[in-house]
Amino acid sequence: MEPSYLGLHVLLELYGCPEDRLRLPDDSERILLVAAAAMGATVIEARFHAFSPHGVSGVVVIAESHLTVHTWPEHGYAAVDVFSCGDLDLSAGLEVLEQEYGASRVYAERVLRGKGLGG
Amino acid sequence: MEPSYLGLHVLLELYGCPEDRLRLPDDSERILLVAAAAMGATVIEARFHAFSPHGVSGVVVIAESHLTVHTWPEHGYAAVDVFSCGDLDLSAGLEVLEQEYGASRVYAERVLRGKGLGG
Numbered sequence A, B: 001m002e003p004s005y006l007g008l009h010v011l012l013e014l015y016g017c018p019e020d021r022l023r024l025p026d027d028s029e030r031i032l033l034v035a036a037a038a039m040g041a042t043v044i045e046a047r048f049h050a051f052s053p054h055g056v057s058g059v060v061v062i063a064e065s066h067l068t069v070h071t072w073p074e075h076g077y078a079a080v081d082v083f084s085c086g087d088l089d090l091s092a093g094l095e096v097l098e099q100e101y102g103a104s105r106v107y108a109e110r111v112l113r114g115k116g117l118g119g
Helices: A025-039 A090-101 B025-039 B090-101
Strands: A007-015 A043-050 A056-062 A065-072 A077-084 A105-113 B007-015 B043-050 B056-062 B065-072 B077-084 B105-113
Touching (some): A007 A090, A025 A090, A043 B043, A056 B056, A056 B065, A065 B065, A077 A090, A077 B077, A105 B007, B007 B090, B025 B043, B025 B056, B025 B065
Antiparallel strands (some): A007 A077, A043 A056, A056 A065, A065 A077, B007 B077, B056 B065
């Protein structure tokens, strides 16, 4: 039996993404907002920045916690986090993220936050 | 030998925190900004919200990636993430977070992001 917990946190490693999809804050903002919508999340705000020396850093605060992304265009790689403490359709959101970033290799680590609490 | 990677992500589980330290967005904003300063991070922006039904949801975007927090005052628990892709003093930041939230039990999980890249 899975222990009780407060939040489900998915650490998504997206490798082999086309470089041009990782360069612009607007593209990542669109992708994360589509993912949030697919999950059924309530978006509070979205903040995206050009990242130094290149790539994107972004966060979508949702009523149910957050999504974040950091991209390294030069490596074709994006690190995406989906942290949820609500009853969301996470798999729908993860599918959007994989497809929209065009990843050829995907690793997802699922971490329970606040283990032993809630339930 | 540790593999090459792009980012170091610490998932911090803070249990047994005094409830009154977890209730207000302003308190968490102050704590995360002090932690970011202790790490030597360059703060881009900080966004903190009251969380439903109570508690706080917040993010500090730094030039070197991000810090996030979600608090559950009713459980005396805070989930803090410190994601860094720069040369920061993470341990100084983590010490601030543990002390300022007054956690009695702390678990930290260290995850390498973008393994096999960079280095």
